[in-house]
Structures are given as C-alpha cells and as structure tokens.
Amino acid sequence: MSITFEKVSHIYSEGTPYEHLALNEVDLEIQEGKMSAIIGETGSGKSTLVQHLNALLLPSKGKLHILERTIEAGTQPKGLKSLRGDVGLVFQFPEYQLFEETVLKDVAFGPKNFGVSEQDAIEKARKAIHMVGLDSSFEEKSPLELSGGQKRRVAIAGILAMDPKVLVLDEPTAGLDPLGTIQMMELFKELNTKYGKTVLIVTHDMEQVYRYCDRVIVMKEGKVHIHTTVEDFFHDSKACKEMKILPPSMIQMCDLLRENGFAIPEGIHHTSELAEVIASQVVKHG
Amino acid sequence: MALIEVKDLNFSYDENTHAVKDVTFSIEKGLYCTIVGHNGSGKSTVAKLLAGLLEKKSGSILIDGYELNEENLKVIRNKIGIVFQNPDNQFIGSTVRDDIAFGLENHCVKQEDMDELIETFAARVNMTKFLDAEPLKLSGGQKQRVAIAGVLAMHPEILIFDEATSMLDPQGKDEIKRVIRDLHKEKDLTILSITHDIEEVAKSDYVLVLDEGKLIMEGTPASIFKNEQKLTDTNLDIPYAMKLKKALEEKGVLVNPHITMEGLVKELCQLRLKK
Amino acid sequence: MGNFTLGRYLPLDSPIHKLDPRAKIMAMLFTLVAIFIPAGWIGYGIIFVVVSIVIIRAKLSFRFIWKSMKPMLIMMIFLLIMNILVLRSGDVLVSIFGFDIYTQAILQTLYIVVRLLLMVMITTCLTATTKPLDMTLGIEDLLKPFEKIHVPAHEIAMLISIALRFIPDLIDETTRIMKAQESRGVDLKEGKIKERIMAILSLIVPLFVSAFQRAEDLANAMEARGYAPGEPRTRYKVLKMTGKDWFFVGCSILLLIGMIVLMRFKV
Numbered sequence: 001m002s003i004t005f006e007k008v009s010h011i012y013s014e015g016t017p018y019e020h021l022a023l024n025e026v027d028l029e030i031q032e033g034k035m036s037a038i039i040g041e042t043g044s045g046k047s048t049l050v051q052h053l054n055a056l057l058l059p060s061k062g063k064l065h066i067l068e069r070t071i072e073a074g075t076q077p078k079g080l081k082s083l084r085g086d087v088g089l090v091f092q093f094p095e096y097q098l099f100e101e102t103v104l105k106d107v108a109f110g111p112k113n114f115g116v117s118e119q120d121a122i123e124k125a126r127k128a129i130h131m132v133g134l135d136s137s138f139e140e141k142s143p144l145e146l147s148g149g150q151k152r153r154v155a156i157a158g159i160l161a162m163d164p165k166v167l168v169l170d171e172p173t174a175g176l177d178p179l180g181t182i183q184m185m186e187l188f189k190e191l192n193t194k195y196g197k198t199v200l201i202v203t204h205d206m207e208q209v210y211r212y213c214d215r216v217i218v219m220k221e222g223k224v225h226i227h228t229t230v231e232d233f234f235h236d237s238k239a240c241k242e243m244k245i246l247p248p249s250m251i252q253m254c255d256l257l258r259e260n261g262f263a264i265p266e267g268i269h270h271t272s273e274l275a276e277v278i279a280s281q282v283v284k285h286g
Numbered sequence: 287m288a289l290i291e292v293k294d295l296n297f298s299y300d301e302n303t304h305a306v307k308d309v310t311f312s313i314e315k316g317l318y319c320t321i322v323g324h325n326g327s328g329k330s331t332v333a334k335l336l337a338g339l340l341e342k343k344s345g346s347i348l349i350d351g352y353e354l355n356e357e358n359l360k361v362i363r364n365k366i367g368i369v370f371q372n373p374d375n376q377f378i379g380s381t382v383r384d385d386i387a388f389g390l391e392n393h394c395v396k397q398e399d400m401d402e403l404i405e406t407f408a409a410r411v412n413m414t415k416f417l418d419a420e421p422l423k424l425s426g427g428q429k430q431r432v433a434i435a436g437v438l439a440m441h442p443e444i445l446i447f448d449e450a451t452s453m454l455d456p457q458g459k460d461e462i463k464r465v466i467r468d469l470h471k472e473k474d475l476t477i478l479s480i481t482h483d484i485e486e487v488a489k490s491d492y493v494l495v496l497d498e499g500k501l502i503m504e505g506t507p508a509s510i511f512k513n514e515q516k517l518t519d520t521n522l523d524i525p526y527a528m529k530l531k532k533a534l535e536e537k538g539v540l541v542n543p544h545i546t547m548e549g550l551v552k553e554l555c556q557l558r559l560k561k
Numbered sequence: 562m563g564n565f566t567l568g569r570y571l572p573l574d575s576p577i578h579k580l581d582p583r584a585k586i587m588a589m590l591f592t593l594v595a596i597f598i599p600a601g602w603i604g605y606g607i608i609f610v611v612v613s614i615v616i617i618r619a620k621l622s623f624r625f626i627w628k629s630m631k632p633m634l635i636m637m638i639f640l641l642i643m644n645i646l647v648l649r650s651g652d653v654l655v656s657i658f659g660f661d662i663y664t665q666a667i668l669q670t671l672y673i674v675v676r677l678l679l680m681v682m683i684t685t686c687l688t689a690t691t692k693p694l695d696m697t698l699g700i701e702d703l704l705k706p707f708e709k710i711h712v713p714a715h716e717i718a719m720l721i722s723i724a725l726r727f728i729p730d731l732i733d734e735t736t737r738i739m740k741a742q743e744s745r746g747v748d749l750k751e752g753k754i755k756e757r758i759m760a761i762l763s764l765i766v767p768l769f770v771s772a773f774q775r776a777e778d779l780a781n782a783m784e785a786r787g788y789a790p791g792e793p794r795t796r797y798k799v800l801k802m803t804g805k806d807w808f809f810v811g812c813s814i815l816l817l818i819g820m821i822v823l824m825r826f827k828v
Contacts, residue, residue, distance in 0.1 A: 099766035112744030179521035249526035274534035282557035375778035387797035392787035
C-alpha cells in the first residue's frame with residue numbers, strides 16, 4: 001500500500017506554443033513511514049511531482065498508485081476528495097492560506113470540508129494545534145496576530161487536522177530563521193517517528209536533509225535522477241558537487257580533513273563522532 | 287566621523303512593543319557589515335529606518351554627516367540603496383530595461399543619457415542579455431540582480447540588502463552573494479547585509495547582533511563568535527568550525543577559535559604533526 | 562490562462578504595432594464614437610470593412626478576435642433575449658409561449674449586438690498591438706492637457722501600469738491559493754451555498770492579505786528608488802507622432818465624419 005509512479009509524464013499546456021514537459025516518464029516508489037527529501041534545481045519537476053500525490057495535477061501519461069487508489073492518464077479518477085484527506089499537501093509559504101477569524105476555526109476548516117461534524121472538527125483541530133507545538137492559548141487568537149513561524153505552524157496544523165497518512169511539504173522552511181528552521185524540522189521528524197506519518201519534503205537545504213531525512217530523491221530535468229538513502233547519498237561530497245550544491249558542513253569538513261591527510265572513516269553522522277576521530281589523531285592540549 | 291552614525295535609536299510599530307530599542311552603532315566607510323538576529327529581532331526595521339522608509343521615534347541617524355530628517359531625506363535617500371527580500375514585489379517596470387529606468391526617471395536623468403546608463407548597470411550585474419525580458423521570464427536570482435542594478439543606478443554610497451537572498455534557490459543565492467562581494471571589492475561601497483547565512487557573516491568585516499530590538503553584540507566576526515554562549519542563548523547559528531571546536535573540547539582537544547573550516551583544519555594539521 | 566485573449570498583447574511585427582499609442586488610442590475613440598452614430602447598416606458595413614483592414618494590417622488572425630469576443634457572448638445572448646422579449650414596437654412577427662416578438666425589437670437588438678461586436682473588435686485591435694506600458698504612456702500624454710483642471714494624469718498612468726505589471730503575478734498567486742485550499746478539501750465547483758461561500762472566502766481573504774503585503778513592499782521599493790508622486794521626473798520612453806500616425810488618426814476622423822454624413826442623408 002505504498003505510493004508508486006509508473007512512467008508518469010506531465011505536460012503543461014499540451015498542444016499550445018507554451019507546451020512544457022515537466023515530468024518525463026517518472027518511475028518512483030516512495031517508502032511508507034519514512035521521511036524523504038526531494039531535491040533538485042528549480043524547474044527540475046519537484047513541485048509538479050508532489051502535486052500528483054494528492055491529484056491536484058493528473059498525469060498526462062502513465063499511472064500512479066497512491067494508498068490503494070489508482071490514477072491513470074486519460075481516465076477521470078474517482079475518490080479524489082478522500083485522497084486529498086489522506087495525502088496532506090502543504091504549499092510553500094502556507095501562512096498565506098489562512099483566512100478564518102481564529103486559529104481554531106482555520107485549523108478546523110479542513111476536516112469540516114471532509115464532512116466531519118463541527119464538534120469532531122474542533123476536536124481534531126485542537127489535537128493538531130497541540131501537535132505543531134502551539135498551546136491552547138493560541139486557539140482563539142487571530143492568525144493575523146501571529147509571527148511568521150507561528151502562522152506557518154497553524155497552516156501545517158490545518159493540514160494535520162485532516163489526519164493525513166502522508167504529509168507532503170514544499171519548501172517548508174523557506175524564509176524562516178535558523179532557529180525556526182530547526183524547530184520546524186524537529187516537528188516533521190516527530191510527526192514521522194511519533195505519529196507514524198510518511199513525510200516528503202521538497203527542499204534546497206542539504207544540512208536539513210542530512211540531519212533529518214531517511215531518503216533522498218533527486219529530480220533532474222523531469223526525471224528521478226537518484227533515489228537512495230541519505231547515508232549513501234552523502235557518502236562523500238561527489239553527488240553534491242556533481243549537482244553543484246553545497247554539501248552539509250560536516251561532509252565538507254570530512255572532505256577537507258581527508259585532503260589534509262587525516263584518516264576519516266565513512267559513515268560518520270555526528271559532529272561528536274567526528275571530534276572523536278580527530279582526537280585520536282592529534283596531540284591533546286591539557 | 288563614520289559614514290553611518292546611529293545613536294539611541296528607538297522605534298515602535300504600536301504602543302506596547304519596541305521594535306527597536308536604544309540602538310547605537312557606527313559603521314566606517316567601505317566596510318562589509320552584516321546584521322544578524324532571528325526573525326522579529328528588529329533587523330529589517332533598522333534597515334528601513336536608515337533608508338528613511340520609516341520614521342524614528344527618537345534618537346538620531348547621521349549618514350555621511352547629514353542628519354536624517356524631513357529636510358535631508360532626499361539627500362540621504364540618494365546615498366542609500368536598499369534591496370528587499372521578495373524579488374517579485376520590487377520589480378516595478380514591465381521589462382528589465384524599464385525597471386532600471388524607473389529610478390533614473392525619478393532622479394530626472396536626461397532621457398538621452400538613459401540608454402547608456404541602463405546598459406552600464408545591467409552589465410555590472412550581468413543582465414545585459416535580458417534587457418528586454420519581462421519579469422515572468424526571469425528567475426528569482428535574475429530579478430534580484432535587476433533590483434541591484436536599479437539601485438546602483440542611483441549611485442548610492444551605501445547598499446543595504448534586507449535578506450535579499452532568503453527567498454532564492456541555492457543557485458540564486460550564490461549569484462547574488464557573488465555580485466555583492468564583487469561590488470564591495472570594485473566600488474568604494476559600504477555594504478549592510480541583513481542575513482541568516484552564517485558563512486556570509488563569517489566573511490564580513492563587521493557584525494551587528496540584534497535581539498528583541500536591542501543591539502546585544504557588535505564587532506568583527508572573530509570577536510562575535512568568540513562569545514559563542516551568548517549567541518546560542520539568543521538562538522543564533524554559529525559556523526561549523528566553531529561547533530566542531532566545541533565538540534573537540536569535549537574530547538579533550540583544545541584549539542583556537544576559527545571562523546572558517548580551512549583555519550581549523552590548518553591548526554589540526556599542526557597538532558597532528560606534533561603527535 | 563492560455564485561452565484568455567481579451568486585452569492580451571500579441572508581440573508581432575506589423576505597421577499597426579509600430580504606430581504611436583496615442584494615435585491608436587485617439588483613432589479608437591473616434592471609431593467608437595462613429596459606432597454610436599445611427600448610420601444604419603451601410604454605416605456598420607463600412608466600419609466593419611475599415612476595422613477588418615486594420616486587423617489584417619496588424620497581422621492579427623480573425624480567430625484571435627473571435628476568441629476575445631467569446632467571454633462577451635453569454636452577455637450578448639442574454640441581452641438579445643431580454644431585448645427581444647421586452648421591446649414592443651413594430652409589428653408582431655411571431656408569438657412563442659404567449660410572448661409576442663416584434664420586428665422592431667429584433668432590429669434594435671441586432672443593432673446593439675453589432676455595435677458591441679464592433680467595439681470588442683476595435684478595442685482588441687488596440688490592446689493586441691500596443692504594449693501595456695506604451696498604452697499607459699499614451700494615456701498619460703493624452704491626459705496631460707487635463708492636468709490644468711487637476712486630473713492627475715501621471716498618477717493615473719502609473720496606477721494603470723502597475724496594475725498591468727502585477728496582473729500575471731496575481732493570477733499565479735490565485736492559482737497557488739486555489740490549489741492550497743483544494744488540498745484542504747475545498748471544492749470550488751460544487752457544494753451547498755454555505756460551503757460555496759466559505760470556499761470563495763478561503764480564496765479571497767488570503768488574496769487580499771497577500772495583495773496588501775505586495776502593495777506595501779512595492780511602495781517601499783518605489784520610495785527607496787526616489788519616487789515621490791507629484792515631483793518632477795523625466796521619462797525614459799518618449800513618444801513621437803510621425804506622418805503615419807497622423808494619417809491613421811485622420812482616417813478615423815474621416816470615418817466619423819462619414820458616419821455623420823450618412824446619418825444626415827438617412828434623415
């Protein structure tokens with residue numbers, strides 16, 4: 001019951017001079033229960049890919065299996081609405097989708113659209129607000145009074161209240177400060193480990209991918225270029241350099257140390273481990 | 287006298303909260319200065335106050351000896367250029383050419399001189415090829431480059447970047463950072479960059495750290511990062527070399543503070559030779 | 562968005578594209594006035610031929626013109642039916658379901674429809690051959706004489722050009738918010754009235770919030786680059802009327818005079 005893409009292509013404005021092939025026969029299987037990062041240059045098809053997951057976009061060619069549903073090009077799929085409840089998609093800068101007078105009402109908006117009763121929707125909203133780390137004093141506040149980071153949390157709660165099995169986030173930390181970014185990523189990790197959600201994150205930030213994600217999907221020119229584990233991907237900085245992206249600081253440091261004659265084994269994941277390795281190779285002061 | 291002199295600056299958006307509180311600092315001509323602090327710390331407010339886009343509540347701002355007030359506003363605006371965060375919302379013209387022309391028009395530059403100026407400034411940010419392109423056809427990084435060209439055309443002495451790279455992809459960020467560095471090197475410009483990019487901070491000449499509207503630290507990057515505890519207390523990032531230094535200390539290896547990885551590795555190499 | 566042709570600029574290379582925007586705006590105004598002169602079918606025929614020549618010279622396809630009329634069609638059909646049912650003059654032509662339809666009503670309605678179609682044709686000619694920015698420059702220049710009676714010509718032109726500049730951005734933004742709300746289960750196509758109202762609110766409120774943000778950013782960016790309304794500024798693009806432009810305007814004036822003469826003859 002996972003998510004698979006079978007030769008999925010997506011063409012924008014087909015048959016017009018603006019025609020654009022955004023996805024080109026993508027084959028992909030997304031593991032359930034994992035936290036995956038989708039990376040790639042602007043225009044590589046990341047956003048188009050994720051919008052297929054809740055059928056905002058339908059494939060021009062090929063077939064998708066999403067949580068027991070099949071979406072095939074050329075057919076009008078059924079049960080789209082329930083799919084949108086199962087796959088929660090959070091757009092970039094989601095704070096711009098808030099519109100209700102209070103935080104609680106806004107978060108309850110999603111579940112109500114799925115026919116949940118007023119009472120239950122409020123209940124679900126309360127739970128979701130708690131899940132994103134906001135206390136109950138926020139419930140009656142207007143979304144407009146909140147800080148940028150808090151607004152974003154409310155927007156994410158609005159998706160979580162629909163109780164999705166899969167959570168897809170398009171650049172969720174864009175524009176946040178370093179602390180806000182870490183808090184946000186910790187939240188997703190918790191949703192993944194504690195609440196068992198499958199999490200997919202579109203991002204440019206390798207530091208976060210390295211620190212929080214399990215798997216990496218690299219998009220390039222409308223195709224899945226690489227799909228592997230984070231360990232394998234950041235094995236060394238080669239893959240990053242090939243894609244002209246800055247590898248995580250720790251990988252950069254390991255490389256630099258190796259170049260300077262240090263013996264740094266593979267598979268180091270924490271700065272403390274790296275410090276340990278270095279300590280064994282240098283003279284200690286004091 | 288320094289190029290920018292700010293004394294006891296205060297500002298608030300509403301009665302209850304102080305966005306900027308008793309901020310005093312001065313910046314010498316030609317420095318590349320970075321301003322850090324988390325969102326809501328008052329960084330952008332300080333930038334807007336300097337550019338005369340907001341009116342201070344009390345205190346004084348002196349730019350190149352001119353007091354920032356109603357009377358001098360125009361003179362000071364000519365000295366300061368500011369590039370904002372959102373690439374779309376500062377693109378005023380319908381093409382790159384028109385956008386650069388917008389500022390020239392405001393400064394009553396003669397029409398027959400404009401084309402040459404537009405081309406000069408477009409060339410400086412490497413956008414000559416896109417002069418007739420519409421904003422929809424440009425990437426975020428390209429739009430920010432146009433914004434920089436538009437600001438440069440005003441011949442400012444001070445360039446303020448208000449998180450100008452935060453909405454860009456890695457490629458766009460690199461482009462803009464390179465343009466800023468080149469401008470700083472080639473022209474006698476004073477740069478004020480509001481940023482979250484800790485590597486950019488590490489490479490700057492002077493750092494201002496703001497927290498809840500107050501200036502809590504200022505100095506060279508080396509001196510700022512030395513006070514690592516205070517930085518982490520205010521939830522600010524530190525360069526990786528500093529993090530590793532701390533981890534090494536826990537393992538009993540004592541090294542000097544370094545801002546760059548290269549510096550740290552160099553010292554570690556020496557320590558290894560001693561073994 | 563790709564099907565939206567009303568008011569869209571088509572970047573082609575034609576003699577009409579090269580005309581001064583002021584000439585085109587003036588010619589459009591004269592022709593519009595000409596349309597409203599009751600010069601009968603011969604008059605409309607002449608206008609149609611003249612406008613068709615302009616369309617051909619401008620390298621526009623009639624399919625493009627037809628497409629830009631489409632959004633108006635529903636309105637026209639509605640007008641047509643209303644008029645036919647309401648107007649009661651002339652002889653009864655037929656009687657359907659107890660409604661009498663009069664000959665005069667049909668004739669008058671046809672006049673209105675033809676006028677509307679010609680209007681759309683003419684305005685499309687203008688918008689498809691004139692860059693939005695040139696259009697605003699043209700409007701600004703034409704409004705200049707009215708500055709004496711405190712018409713803020715420059716401000717109006719600036720307002721229009723900024724609006725035009727941000728329309729594509731706002732369309733993008735709308736699509737984005739729509740998709741975001743659809744992801745929250747909003748169904749913009751069906752549902753009870755209360756649900757539909759909520760759906761529309763969920764779209765409009767965020768659009769307003771972001772539009773205000775945009776406006777604030779833009780105001781800052783403009784001010785920072787030395788823009789102050791009411792203060793003197795130079796202009797990068799300067800318009801120049803040439804012989805061809807005057808000829809074009811002259812033709813439209815002739816057309817107008819022609820219509821007046823025709824009307825006289827009829828009377």
